[in-house]
Amino acid sequence: MSKELYYNTGKIAGLIVGRDRIRIPIWLISITLMTIITATTFPGLYPTSQERQIIAETMLNPAMTAMLGPGFGLDNYTFGAMLAHQMLLFTAIAVAIMSILLVTRHTRTDEEGGRIEMIRSLPVGRLSNLSAATYVLFGTNVLLAIIIGLSLYALGIESIDLEGSLLYGAALGATGIFFTAVTALFAQLSENSRGTIGFSFSLLGVSYLIRAVGDISNEALSWFSPLGWILRTEVYVNNYWWPILLTVGIALALLALALYLNAIRDLESGLLPAKPGRKTASSFLQSPLGLAIRLQSTGIIAWAIGMFILGSSYGSVLGDLEAFFEGNEMMRELLSPIEGFSLTAQYLTMLMTVISIICTIPSLMMILKLKGEEKKNHTEHLLARAVSRTRIMGSYFLISIVFGFLSLLLAVLGLWSAGTGVMENPIPFGTLFNAAMVYLPAMWIMIGVALLLIGFVPRATGLTWLYLGYSFFVVYLGGLLQFPDYMGRLSPFGNIPKVPIEDLDFTKFFVLTAISLVLFVFGFMGYNARDIQG
Amino acid sequence: MTVLRTTNLTKRFGKFTALNGVNIEVSRGEVYGFIGPNGAGKSTTIRVLLGILKASGGEAKIFDKDAWSDAVDIHKQIAYVPGDVNLWSNLTGGEIIDLFVKLRGSNNKSRREELIEKFDLDPSKKCRTYSKGNRQKVALIAAFSSEADLYILDEPTSGLDPLMEKIFQECVMDAKISGKSVLLSSHILSEVERLCDRIGIIRQGKIIETGTLSELRHLTRTSLLVETKQPIKSLSEIIGVHDIEKKGQALSFQVDSEELGNIIKYVSQFEIMRLESAPPKLEDLFMRHYEGVGENTNKGRDES
Numbered sequence: 001m002s003k004e005l006y007y008n009t010g011k012i013a014g015l016i017v018g019r020d021r022i023r024i025p026i027w028l029i030s031i032t033l034m035t036i037i038t039a040t041t042f043p044g045l046y047p048t049s050q051e052r053q054i055i056a057e058t059m060l061n062p063a064m065t066a067m068l069g070p071g072f073g074l075d076n077y078t079f080g081a082m083l084a085h086q087m088l089l090f091t092a093i094a095v096a097i098m099s100i101l102l103v104t105r106h107t108r109t110d111e112e113g114g115r116i117e118m119i120r121s122l123p124v125g126r127l128s129n130l131s132a133a134t135y136v137l138f139g140t141n142v143l144l145a146i147i148i149g150l151s152l153y154a155l156g157i158e159s160i161d162l163e164g165s166l167l168y169g170a171a172l173g174a175t176g177i178f179f180t181a182v183t184a185l186f187a188q189l190s191e192n193s194r195g196t197i198g199f200s201f202s203l204l205g206v207s208y209l210i211r212a213v214g215d216i217s218n219e220a221l222s223w224f225s226p227l228g229w230i231l232r233t234e235v236y237v238n239n240y241w242w243p244i245l246l247t248v249g250i251a252l253a254l255l256a257l258a259l260y261l262n263a264i265r266d267l268e269s270g271l272l273p274a275k276p277g278r279k280t281a282s283s284f285l286q287s288p289l290g291l292a293i294r295l296q297s298t299g300i301i302a303w304a305i306g307m308f309i310l311g312s313s314y315g316s317v318l319g320d321l322e323a324f325f326e327g328n329e330m331m332r333e334l335l336s337p338i339e340g341f342s343l344t345a346q347y348l349t350m351l352m353t354v355i356s357i358i359c360t361i362p363s364l365m366m367i368l369k370l371k372g373e374e375k376k377n378h379t380e381h382l383l384a385r386a387v388s389r390t391r392i393m394g395s396y397f398l399i400s401i402v403f404g405f406l407s408l409l410l411a412v413l414g415l416w417s418a419g420t421g422v423m424e425n426p427i428p429f430g431t432l433f434n435a436a437m438v439y440l441p442a443m444w445i446m447i448g449v450a451l452l453l454i455g456f457v458p459r460a461t462g463l464t465w466l467y468l469g470y471s472f473f474v475v476y477l478g479g480l481l482q483f484p485d486y487m488g489r490l491s492p493f494g495n496i497p498k499v500p501i502e503d504l505d506f507t508k509f510f511v512l513t514a515i516s517l518v519l520f521v522f523g524f525m526g527y528n529a530r531d532i533q534g
Numbered sequence: 535m536t537v538l539r540t541t542n543l544t545k546r547f548g549k550f551t552a553l554n555g556v557n558i559e560v561s562r563g564e565v566y567g568f569i570g571p572n573g574a575g576k577s578t579t580i581r582v583l584l585g586i587l588k589a590s591g592g593e594a595k596i597f598d599k600d601a602w603s604d605a606v607d608i609h610k611q612i613a614y615v616p617g618d619v620n621l622w623s624n625l626t627g628g629e630i631i632d633l634f635v636k637l638r639g640s641n642n643k644s645r646r647e648e649l650i651e652k653f654d655l656d657p658s659k660k661c662r663t664y665s666k667g668n669r670q671k672v673a674l675i676a677a678f679s680s681e682a683d684l685y686i687l688d689e690p691t692s693g694l695d696p697l698m699e700k701i702f703q704e705c706v707m708d709a710k711i712s713g714k715s716v717l718l719s720s721h722i723l724s725e726v727e728r729l730c731d732r733i734g735i736i737r738q739g740k741i742i743e744t745g746t747l748s749e750l751r752h753l754t755r756t757s758l759l760v761e762t763k764q765p766i767k768s769l770s771e772i773i774g775v776h777d778i779e780k781k782g783q784a785l786s787f788q789v790d791s792e793e794l795g796n797i798i799k800y801v802s803q804f805e806i807m808r809l810e811s812a813p814p815k816l817e818d819l820f821m822r823h824y825e826g827v828g829e830n831t832n833k834g835r836d837e838s
Binding site: 112191192276277278279280281282285286287288291294295376377378380381382383384385386387388529530531532 | 581584585586587588605606607609610612614616618620621622623624625626628629630631632633634636637638639657658659660662686
């Protein structure tokens with residue numbers, strides 16, 4: 001029986017490790033480096049416990065709780081407590097993303113590409129591929145837990161002790177294992193890799209939001225989120241191990257379900273039913289633009305809803321924030337109020353950077369779809385007909401630009417409508433709108449970078465994500481970790497004036513826009529002059 | 535009138551030379567067979583002709599326009615079927631047919647329905663559920679329901695069953711009768727023999743043989759199977775006889791087409807009881823070219 005199901009699992013696991021011999025180390029090294037670098041900056045930034053206490057005060061507000069999770073040990077804000085509070089949640093999300101992408105790659109993507117069919121024609125068990133993929137990912141996450149745990153301890157920073165460090169690593173590993181199981185399950189339900197990734201990321205997003213809302217309003221709600229469990233380890237403060245066991249236990253149950261579903265379903269089918277489609281194309285579909293929209297319609301709708309929710313979840317804490325600023329004298333000093341602007345409005349500018357970077361993600365996905373289509377040999381169908389390259393690229397470009405604007409708008413709408421509900425002195429819509437829209441040129445530059453890469457080095461389009469990740473890191477964490485100024489300037493998002501606190505600098509605005517235009521033009525030129533691959 | 539012409543067409547991918555001076559000429563109303571083994575450069579040539587790849591050297595012209603710089607104009611009058619049809623998995627076959635036809639320009643609804651029925655395709659199914667043959671049908675229906683002047687078909691029947699292959703051949707013949715031109719790349723040689731007026735054989739990025747089928751047949755041999763009352767003496771010494779093999783009582787051998795008369799005359803001295811002949815096959819020519827230039831490499835290719 002088990003031979004029927006699991007034969008040659010080890011060899012397939014070996015194949016997976018071989019295929020990812022570069023990919024997995026890159027993930028492990030990046031996540032470990034991110035953690036270590038952050039930890040090592042703390043002693044330099046806040047040498048005395050007094051300084052740490054001041055930071056703890058600024059952390060003690062609902063917005064921070066929503067973003068980072070509840071702060072444990074804020075009354076004695078040691079380096080360890082600081083690290084766990086500021087970094088654990090975001091690092092856990094990075095680990096979850098790693099697990100989702102890697103599991104999908106080795107399950108649905110391979111199945112869709114017909115590679116599993118070939119594997120299954122060999123003497124291999126029915127569940128061998130799924131179990132091999134999960135074993136490799138479990139191994140990767142355990143390895144990550146050990147590496148992070150030991151290297152944090154090896155830093156020898158006061159209060160970053162061995163047990164806490166191991167638990168910190170274990171919390172990350174457990175998150176990875178949980179999302180490995182979740183993705184394995186969705187890979188059985190959905191019929192294709194896009195759906196698998198979509199469902200898994202949705203669950204991750206919902207987990208984050210439920211935890212955010214739960215942490216500031218009703219703790220019981222946070223218990224519905226796996227990210228909530230992870231934070232309840234209270235690393236470096238109380239060091240609870242049972243949330244790890246809980247997370248891993250539920251993950252194993254989910255995995256068992258995934259294996260069961262995998263055993264009862266047909267290869268290349270999903271358990272969510274597919275309905276018969278149209279016999280003819282609607283007139284909307286019959287153009288490259290219509291096709292591009294149709295292919296991404298699910299993504300467009302999902303991201304639109306997501307952006308509105310993102311905005312309103314930030315908006316819903318604005319009332320608490322306002323009350324908090326009112327009653328906290330030190331905070332008022334720290335933010336040094338500027339004439340005519342409420343502290344909340346100032347806080348918003350920081351929020352806008354984050355929102356605009358998140359809004360850039362769908363925009364980039366939509367332009368990079370052009371390269372994905374080329375790789376799948378789809379572009380040549382269009383080019384073999386009376387369609388120019390400029391028209392094809394233009395269609396994706398248009399969607400990307402328009403949706404970039406729309407997602408900012410939806411986020412602002414969410415922020416404004418939720419904020420108006422909870423604030424005593426609501427911020428006018430116009431103020432929020434302007435504060436968000438100044439980020440458009442930065443978004444355009446990111447799209448321009450993507451276009452340029454598609455036009456000249458389509459293999460390297462992944463660099464766009466690296467650049468966006470860098471932007472997020474320096475702009476969002478740069479202030480906290482006190483990076484040098486020029487590091488922020490290297491990102492388009494670091495050059496945007498913080499409206500309404502800073503004046504709108506039109507020269508800067510035009511320079512950024514001009515740069516993006518140049519990138520666009522070169523991107524189109526490159527695409528028109530190169531071989532289509534695939 | 536020449537519809538398609540490549541002159542000394544060259545394409546390099548880095549250091550690798552995929553096309554090394556390819557010359558093709560397709561006239562109006564002609565079906566041109568483009569044959570060669572895998573990796574010889576057939577698809578690369580076609581993709582250069584479609585302006586998807588940019589030539590490194592030489593010239594590719596369709597309707598006297600440049601295949602790269604006038605691609606969009608050219609494509610208004612051509613229809614293309616790739617060998618490996620990758621479609622959008624979440625669109626239905628019907629939707630894709632409409633999209634493809636619309637992107638070319640014209641639209642012939644009645645022809646579309648007729649072809650869907652002929653090829654026996656369910657257009658309401660999502661493409662991810664289609665087999666290779668069905669995906670190919672989608673591309674073929676889209677191509678033949680457009681009013682094109684030139685059809686470029688890259689191994690269009692590799693996944694079709696014999697019945698569908700026959701329908702495909704009818705479509706090509708219809709196109710030819712109405713004065714359209716076809717560039718048909720294939721390695722199903724019987725199909726090429728049946729459909730094509732002229733043939734070009736490509737190998738390692740070079741056209742090594744080109745001409746009409748009957749011109750090429752001069753280069754081929756007829757297979758004979760002869761049974762005689764008396765044993766045939768010293769047959770191997772006769773000019774133009776190759777690959778003699780004993781088959782029971784009979785002898786099978788191949789003869790050069792131009793020596794056929796002399797050989798029959800010689801053989802008939804020994805009182806023929808049975809004589810079977812098989813026409814020269816493109817396959818023999820093909821094999822001779824591909825198995826190296828060796829004379830005796832295609833031993834015992836018995837066509838009875």
